[in-house]
Amino acid sequence: MTAQPQIRNNGDIAEMMEELGRGARKAAKILSLAPTDIKNKALLEAASALRSRKSDIMAANAKDISAANTKRISAALLDRLELNDARIEAMAEGLDAIAELKDPVGDVMASWDRPNGLQISRVRVPLGVIGIIYESRPNVTADAGSLCLKSGNAxxxxxxSESYYSSRAIWSCLQDGLTAAGLPVEAIQMIPTTDRAAxxxxxxxxxxxDVIVPRGxxxxxxxxxxxxxxPVFSHLEGLVHIYIDKEADPAKARDVVLNSKMRRVSVCGALETLLVNRxxxxxxxxxILDDLISAGCEVRGDKDVQALDNRxxxxxxxxxxxxYLEPILSIRIVDDLAAAIDHIETYGSHHTDCIITEDKTAVTTFMQEVDSAIVLHNASTQFADGGEFGMGAEIGISTGRMHARGPVGVEQLxxxxxIVKGTGQTRP
Known part of the structure; x- marks a missing residue:
């Protein structure tokens, strides 16, 4: 594995970043032409390294956890930071899944012939070099690096800073995969400092x-x-809503709400506000209140909700x-579907929102009028995840409207x- 540029003092940060940039640009050219089987080999070898070096990754994670406990960071951040056997295996399985995906590079999106005989095709190409800035979750290292690799991007x-040692341990496994496949290690680089100047x-x-992806x-x-x-692919906060319509199935409502909030409170698809038809x-x-409170969730509600439960x-x-990204949920009672949609538009972040109902007309209205990257019907908001969408993994969930929206996977990268082919045509 090639050593990355080292920082000797703060004045070296600009020089170090320049060197990383030059290396990434050269690697991007090579990756853009790399055969699918070579990229897949790098992914599979990296997955194998994650499994075989699990103890090293856990030891690195223990350093980060110890430092985090000293700083007394929130329980939500601790949950995002912590690695265990299952989470490391999930990272490895994610790399395996990405290797199985169709390679988007070179895919002909559309083609057509012109009356003058020109043959025109629109073909997928990598974006180039992607800068990815993220917080807390070390697994993003594996997700981001592998998705960029499969899509031909450096x-x-x-x-x-709180996941520094964990992320570097995971990154070293990705580097092993690149080396085993004969690809430049500069294809996946990690900034070797926690200094914000970088x-x-x-x-x-x-x-x-070419593109910045922030996740935090x-x-x-x-x-x-x-x-x-x-240009930035923004991953904004997940102000996630569920609206329980007047035609909701009670059993579905209970199950979906509890899972959406409490399965894992620190993920961006966790429910934060519940709206209920009066x-x-x-x-x-x-x-529903009893389910949530019994599971350890603090409920904050309007006066109508408070009247139903003194807790x-x-x-x-x-x-x-x-x-919140914590076991806290706010609940509001609304008069109708229009009021629910208005609340979501006023307070939401256009990330993920859900309706629970058996009324097809209400579903159609909600799906059309709620302008979020992911809109669900009768399903947990915790499915807001690229892996659950069959994308292998995701770099993040883009809440913008340009180019990529929702889970950012290989196609979105x-x-x-x-490509225009002619036979000697000239324009009159």
Whole structure:
């Protein structure tokens, strides 16, 4: 494995980032032409390394967990940070799954002939070099690196300081895969410092980096959006809603709400606000409240919700705008479907929202009018995940409207070019 540039003092950060950029650009050219079987070999070898070096990864993670406990970070961040056998195996399985995906590079998206005999095709090509900035979750290292590799892109990774050792242990497995496949190790690079100045440099590297993908909290996203001179795929916070319609199946409502909130509270697809139609609130909410509170969830509600259970804490205006990532849920009773959609439009982040109902007309209205990247019907919001969509993994869930939206997988990490073939035509 080739050593990355080292930092001797703060003045070296710009030089170090320049070197990373040059290496990534050269590697991107090679990757864009790499055969599918070679890329797949790198992915499978990296998956094997993750499994065989599990103890090394766990030891690195223990360092990060120890430091996090000293800093007394939140339970949600600890959950995102922690690795165990199952999570490491899930990373390896994700790489295996990505290897099985169809290679998007070179895919002919459309083709047509012109009356003058020109043959035109629109063909997928890699984006080039992708800078990925993320917080807390070390598994993003594997997801991001492998998706970029399969889609023919080089990447520069910058994980959070709290996951520094874990991310580098995972990254070294990806490097092993590249080496085994004969691909340049510069195809997947990791910034070897936690200094935030490196992020500032990355956001201005227009000569080397084609796209920035930030994945983290509001402060990170806002910084990237304000400072980046490079196009950004934004992964905004998940202010996720479920609306229980007046025609909801009670059993489905209970199961979906509990799973959406409590299966794993720290993921971006976790439920944060529950909206309930007034016509069924008195019938359905008591059991739902008991399910949530019994599972250890703090419930914050409006006055109507509080009247149903004295364990409910009064909700404030800020609660409707909060991504808790903790076992806390805000609940509001609304008059009808239109009021629910209005609430989602007012407070939501256009990430993931769900309706629970058996009314087909209500489903159609909700699906058409809720302008979110992912809109579900009668299913847990925890399915808001590229792996669950059959994409192998995801770099993040884009809440923007340009190019990529929703889970960002291999296809979303490509652009296209036009191939035009002629037989000597000239334009009159």
């Amino acid at each position: 990447c520069i990774l910058r994980g959070g 992020v500032g440099e990355l956001l201005t590297m227009t000569s080397y980096v 909290g509001r402060n990170l996203i806002e910084r990237v959006q304000s400072e980046s001179r490079i 016509a069924v609130a008195r019938e359905l909410l008591p059991e 409910v804490v009064p909700a404030t205006e800020d609660d409707w705008r909060t991504e 490509t652009s296209f070019k036009y």
